[in-house]
Amino acid sequence: MRDVAVLGVGMHAFGKFEDKSVTDLCRTAVVAALADAGVSWREVEAVAAASSRFSGGKGWGLNGNDVVEDMGSTGIPVYNLSAGCSAGGNAFNIGTTLVASGLHDVVLVVGGEKMPKGFIQTSGVEEATDPEFLRQRCVGVSGPAFWAMLCRRRMEDHGTTEEHLARIAVKAHANSVHNPYARFRKPFTLEQVLKSPMVCFPLRLYEICPVSDGAAAALICSADFARKKTTKPVWVAASTVATARFDDGITRALAATSPSGPTLHSEARIGVEKAFERAGLGPRDLSLVELQDNTVYYELAFPEEWGLCAPGEAERLVEKGETGPTGKLPINPSGGFQSFGEATTAMGVFQVAELTWQLRGESGGRQVPHAKVGLGQTIGLGGNATAVILKT
Amino acid sequence: MKQRIPVIEGLFAERAEGPRLLGSRCATCATPYFPKSPVCHNPGCDESRMEDADFGPHGVLFSCAVQNYPPPPPAKYDEPYQPYALGMIDLAEGLRVLGRIASDDFSKLRGGLPVELIVDHLYHDPEGNDVVTWQFRPC
Numbered sequence: 001m002r003d004v005a006v007l008g009v010g011m012h013a014f015g016k017f018e019d020k021s022v023t024d025l026c027r028t029a030v031v032a033a034l035a036d037a038g039v040s041w042r043e044v045e046a047v048a049a050a051s052s053r054f055s056g057g058k059g060w061g062l063n064g065n066d067v068v069e070d071m072g073s074t075g076i077p078v079y080n081l082s083a084g085c086s087a088g089g090n091a092f093n094i095g096t097t098l099v100a101s102g103l104h105d106v107v108l109v110v111g112g113e114k115m116p117k118g119f120i121q122t123s124g125v126e127e128a129t130d131p132e133f134l135r136q137r138c139v140g141v142s143g144p145a146f147w148a149m150l151c152r153r154r155m156e157d158h159g160t161t162e163e164h165l166a167r168i169a170v171k172a173h174a175n176s177v178h179n180p181y182a183r184f185r186k187p188f189t190l191e192q193v194l195k196s197p198m199v200c201f202p203l204r205l206y207e208i209c210p211v212s213d214g215a216a217a218a219l220i221c222s223a224d225f226a227r228k229k230t231t232k233p234v235w236v237a238a239s240t241v242a243t244a245r246f247d248d249g250i251t252r253a254l255a256a257t258s259p260s261g262p263t264l265h266s267e268a269r270i271g272v273e274k275a276f277e278r279a280g281l282g283p284r285d286l287s288l289v290e291l292q293d294n295t296v297y298y299e300l301a302f303p304e305e306w307g308l309c310a311p312g313e314a315e316r317l318v319e320k321g322e323t324g325p326t327g328k329l330p331i332n333p334s335g336g337f338q339s340f341g342e343a344t345t346a347m348g349v350f351q352v353a354e355l356t357w358q359l360r361g362e363s364g365g366r367q368v369p370h371a372k373v374g375l376g377q378t379i380g381l382g383g384n385a386t387a388v389i390l391k392t
Numbered sequence: 393m394k395q396r397i398p399v400i401e402g403l404f405a406e407r408a409e410g411p412r413l414l415g416s417r418c419a420t421c422a423t424p425y426f427p428k429s430p431v432c433h434n435p436g437c438d439e440s441r442m443e444d445a446d447f448g449p450h451g452v453l454f455s456c457a458v459q460n461y462p463p464p465p466p467a468k469y470d471e472p473y474q475p476y477a478l479g480m481i482d483l484a485e486g487l488r489v490l491g492r493i494a495s496d497d498f499s500k501l502r503g504g505l506p507v508e509l510i511v512d513h514l515y516h517d518p519e520g521n522d523v524v525t526w527q528f529r530p531c
Binding site for chain 2: 134138139151152153156254255370
């Protein structure tokens with residue numbers, strides 16, 4: 001397989017944009033990524049796009065086709081990838097595979113989404129054969145309630161306090177102050193977070209991510225092509241896709257088998273472990289992590305589940321500020337989903353953009369000093385997951 | 393006349409010996425399923441041989457949460473909205489199931505708490521019927 005470089009990235013700011021279509025958001029991101037790479041649209045040989053569940057794509061998830069038509073139809077192949085909230089990471093994986101295999105030299109990866117307001121209504125189908133419908137109708141399990149159950153167990157096992165949870169939100173927004181693409185850019189005090197309304201005990205409003213509109217794009221290419229354009233490309237050390245194991249104890253429907261081991265998102269762990277393996281790198285090599293913080297809980301659980309820190313150590317890192325940009329284990333210097341809101345299918349590409357800026361040293365006030373290796377990670381409905389490791 | 397009706401047919405039954413969840417189990421590998429599954433999903437199982445199985449009433453709370461904020465559709469609830477507790481319950485049969493926790497004092501709910509299966513009120517439908525679902529009660 002050939003080396004793959006990230007030559008350019010671009011983003012549309014996240015927020016709520018009632019006067020714009022998802023194609024408008026994607027256009028901004030794509031034009032920025034092309035300009036950043038110094039590549040013209042006519043040089044793009046293929047597109048790998050995240051299939052939006054909620055907007056555009058002609059109602060069939062054909063979001064890559066929307067982008068190609070908008071930019072100018074050149075007859076190139078388009079791959080529309082669907083994987084819930086990990087669709088962006090999935091599209092990035094297919095894009096890198098197209099380049100690594102030698103099939104294409106220049107590929108555009110894009111993800112954009114306009115989300116309906118409020119809690120995500122996952123399926124919209126009211127049928128007894130739909131597990132998500134049964135969860136919500138028979139029990140009343142909202143997304144935040146699911147996260148709250150996992151979080152509550154951690155509080156009992158590791159002594160996590162409500163203040164630990166709030167500190168993570170405060171850190172997220174301290175970072176987002178320095179990110180012009182973030183939706184929420186005001187700093188929060190600990191008191192403000194702890195006084196925000198309880199959504200699902202123990203999780204408060206400012207500790208879970210809302211939904212947003214947004215888009216991100218990445219122009220990736222072969223090593224030969226990259227060297228013609230830049231002396232300092234960012235390299236794809238690994239890109240992986242994984243799905244959940246049968247016995248991890250996570251109740252993705254009404255029930256699961258009681259696990260023999262710890263209860264955790266096996267899909268996320270498999271994706272990250274495979275990424276380390278393929279990159280020939282380990283947790284100690286990481287300069288920063290961009291992980292899927294739908295809720296602050298995951299900033300405690302995921303680093304431990306992936307071996308980035310010892311079990312029960314995450315709270316100590318939070319207390320000491322070690323997950324900030326200048327700490328031992330910088331997590332989500334972008335501000336994360338907490339500060340951006342989740343434009344679901346765009347997020348895997350959003351992470352690639354932030355990692356790229358960090359590795360180039362272009363992240364300003366949220367810059368991780370001397371960033372050399374960055375990990376990105378997403379999970380999505382259906383037990384989907386992706387991981388990506390970029391390096392200088 | 394107002395009736396007591398299950399939120400979805402075929403998921404639970406109120407038998408003489410008490411309420412039970414209606415699921416299935418693979419006779420080869422003993423993996424339990426709820427709702428019923430037409431096939432065994434255990435990748436380590438050599439032959440899917442599904443049989444109907446009842447689950448409950450005894451379980452242990454793995455973890456719980458409180459739905460302080462009204463959940464989005466398709467969840468349904470009576471007005472005015474009252475927060476409820478819900479949890480992941482490990483049943484004695486090796487099944488981890490989601491369910492409401494019938495409790496007036498959420499502060500007493502902790503992982504490891506023994507619970508038992510009940511069938512209780514979920515919401516009133518537009519005709520005023522008592523729509524019921526499976527729930528768990530600390531015991």
